[in-house]
Structure formats: C-alpha cells, structure tokens
Amino acid sequence: MPRFVPRRRFTPEALPHHRGLWTPPRLGVSVAAADERLRSRSQVLAAELELPLADKGGAGFDLLLVVTETGLELQETGPGRPGPVRVGFGGAGETDHRRATASRREPLALAVGLKRRRPTVFDATTGLGRDAFQLMGLGCTVTAIERSPVLGVMLRDALDRSACTSIRLLVGDAREVLAGLPTGEAPDVVYLDPMLPPKKKWALAKKEMRILRRLVGDDPDAGALLAVAKGVARDRVVVKRTPRTPPLAPAPSMSYKGKIARYDVYLTHGGG
Numbered sequence: 001m002p003r004f005v006p007r008r009r010f011t012p013e014a015l016p017h018h019r020g021l022w023t024p025p026r027l028g029v030s031v032a033a034a035d036e037r038l039r040s041r042s043q044v045l046a047a048e049l050e051l052p053l054a055d056k057g058g059a060g061f062d063l064l065l066v067v068t069e070t071g072l073e074l075q076e077t078g079p080g081r082p083g084p085v086r087v088g089f090g091g092a093g094e095t096d097h098r099r100a101t102a103s104r105r106e107p108l109a110l111a112v113g114l115k116r117r118r119p120t121v122f123d124a125t126t127g128l129g130r131d132a133f134q135l136m137g138l139g140c141t142v143t144a145i146e147r148s149p150v151l152g153v154m155l156r157d158a159l160d161r162s163a164c165t166s167i168r169l170l171v172g173d174a175r176e177v178l179a180g181l182p183t184g185e186a187p188d189v190v191y192l193d194p195m196l197p198p199k200k201k202w203a204l205a206k207k208e209m210r211i212l213r214r215l216v217g218d219d220p221d222a223g224a225l226l227a228v229a230k231g232v233a234r235d236r237v238v239v240k241r242t243p244r245t246p247p248l249a250p251a252p253s254m255s256y257k258g259k260i261a262r263y264d265v266y267l268t269h270g271g272g
Contacts, residue, residue, distance in 0.1 A: 022217030022218070025061075025062035025063045025214050025215060026060065026061045026062045026063070027051055027061060027062065027063045027064070027065065027150065027215075028046075028051060028052050028053060028054030028058065028060075028061040028063075028064055028065070029042045029045050029046040029049070029051050029052070029053055029054065029064070029065045029066075029067070030042065030053070030054045030055065030056055030058060030064045030065070030066050030067070030075075031056070031066065031067045031068075032056075032066050032067065032068040032069070032073075033068075033069075035069075038067045038068070038069070041067045042067045045065065045067065045072075045153060048153070049065075049149055049150065049153065051065070057077070058075070058077035059077075061077055062076070062077060062214065063075065063076060063077065063211070063214060063215060064076075064077060065150055065153075065154075066084065070161075071086060071087070071088075071154075071157055071158060071161055072086070072087070072153065072154045072157045072158075073085065073086050074086075074150070074154065074211055074215065076211055076214070082207040082210075082211075083207070085128070085207070085208050085211050085212070086154075086158075087128050087129050087151075087154045087155050087157070087158040088158055088162075089129065089133050089158050089159060089161075089162040089164050089167075104138065106258070107256035107257060107258040107261070107262075107263050108131075108134065108135070108138070108238075108256075108258075108261075108263060109138050110256045110263075111238045111256045111263035111265050112135065112138075112140060112189045112191065112236075112238055113188070113189065113235060113236060114138055114139065114140065117188075118139045118140060118141065119140055119141070119187070119188035119189045119235065120140070120141045120143075120187040120188045120189070121135050121140045121141065121142050121143070121187060121188065121189045121190075121191055122142075122143045122145060122174075122178065122187040122189070122190050122191065122233075123135065123142060123143070123144045123145065123191045123193075124145045124174035124177075124178065124190055124191065124192055124225060124229060125145075125146075125174065125191075125192050125193045125194055125195075125219070125222075125225075126144040126145060126146040126151070126155065126169075127146065127151065127193065127212065128151070128154075128155075128208065128212070129144060129155050129158065129167075131191065131193055131240070132144040132167055133167070135191065136164075136166050136167055140189075141166075142166065142167045142168070143167075143168045143169075143170060143187065144167050144168065144169050144170070145170045145171075145172065145174045145177050145178075146169070146170075146171055147171070147172060147173050147174060147216075148171075148215060148216045149171060150215060151215070151216070152169070152171035155169055156169060174225055174228075174229075175221075175224060175225050175228045178190065178228050178229060178232045179228055179231075179232070181232060186232050186233065186234050187232070187233060187234065188233065188234050188235045188236075189233055189235060189236055189237070189238060190229035190232060190233040190236075190237045190238070191237075191238045191240070192222065192225060192226060192229065192237065192238070192239045192240065192248070193239075193240040194219035194222035194225070194239075194248065195212070195213060195216075195217075195218045195219040195222075196218075196241075196242065196245060222248055223248060223249065226239065226248055226249055226266070227249075230266055230268050231268075233268045233269075234268070234269060235267070235268060235269075236253075236265050236266060236267050236268055237265070237266045237268060238263050238264070238265055238266075239252075239263070239264045239266070240261055240262075240263055241261065241262045241263075241264060242260070242261065242262065243257060243258075243260075243261070243262050245262070247264050248264065249266065252264035252265055252266055253265050253266055253267040254267075
C-alpha cells in the first residue's frame, strides 16, 4: 500500500487553528553520534523539512529531531530534560498487536464496529501512531493522517524500519484530506483522538504529552474536524476521550468505556 509524505516546510504557526494560541518551538535536526551516515541522513531531513541543523547539545533550540541508528527521536533540550519520544511499530508494541488481534470485545474494537466486519478506518489524528497500530492489529484497513510534517517523517521512518505495509500514511490537514476524498474512497470509520487541554489527564505518558504539545500545540479545531468527518464517514466517527471528559459534540449515538479511555460513536448516513 503506498505511503505519501510530501516535502513541505515546517510552519505550523501559519495554520489557522494555532494563531494566537501557541508559540512554535525553535526546532532543529541533529545526530546522536559522529557518524557520516547519520550526518548525511540529518542533512536530507533538514532539507526536506526546511529546518536548521543543530549540534548535539541543541544550544538555541527548544526541540531536536535526532537521527539515531535505531530511528528518529524527538528530544527536548536543556538541563533535566526527559528521555526522547519515539514512534515504534515493533518491540513492546508487538505485544499490543497480539492482544488487539485476540480481543474483539475491547472498547475500541466495539466502537469501530469490528464485530460486524473489518472496516476501513482513517485515523485523522495519528500522532505517535499507537492507535493506528492497534487498529491494524484488530484487522482494520488503516490510513493514518498526521498534519505535523515532523511527526510525519517520524511515522514514515518507523513504518519503513518495521517493514509495515498495512498502514497508509498521509501528511496534511485531515480536514482537507477528508473533504477532498472522492465519494468512492470514503472510509467506513473516521477515528479522532484530539489533544486535550494541559490540565486534563490522558492515556499518553506525561513526558510524551508535554513534548507533543510543545511541538504541535493543542487541537482547538477538533470540533471542526469532527463536523467534516461526519460528512465523510460511511458508517461512523469514533472520538477517543478520557472517561470524565465531556463529549466533543453533543449526543453521541453510543459510547464504549474502558479503564483509561472512552470511545464516543457518532453514526452517519443511517449507519449502525
């Protein structure tokens, strides 16, 4: 299955949903070791994203996209910084994959309607790709959409390293991607996991949440994305929330609750 990652400049501050709400980080590309192959790779990425190259310490930068022997890492700079954030579709994730495949009665599987068929799912807020990987493990046909070009290259790198061909990756604004789909290519399900405000708890680890928010900001346009998704999905839109977070839009058709997440389902076009 083809994957598409366009070459585009990292300018999220130009996106309407961020204006006045978020200050973009000073971001550079670096290498983990003095290795010519890694240095060459970093130069290619820097040119693709139109980002400056940085030294290992990252002086003058808030975040570094670090090229390592085992993949790309997103690292905060400064003293006392936490460990890096990575995208992975193997290792510990393989355990999640097996568990997902074995259990079709878990809340996520029920929410996407897996009991009746193997749906096509567009994950419109892919982030680090964990939900996309879980949906793939459940047997769904998955297209992952991520609007951050930096997360896009991290996802692409992880997919290439794992030789995963079951997830199609698109980098762009999900509202535009979904709205531009030909009728015959509309997915059965659109899946949303919008970033919650900082004061709320979420399934991602605290370190990862902080670094991701610093990279891309929050998702104040999530309601608009949901509206677009409702007009596209053939069967339903699924929105992931914490158990105590209000629904993203009123009156979901149904909800499936787990220990750390709730999945609100909005049926579309008479689906059920």
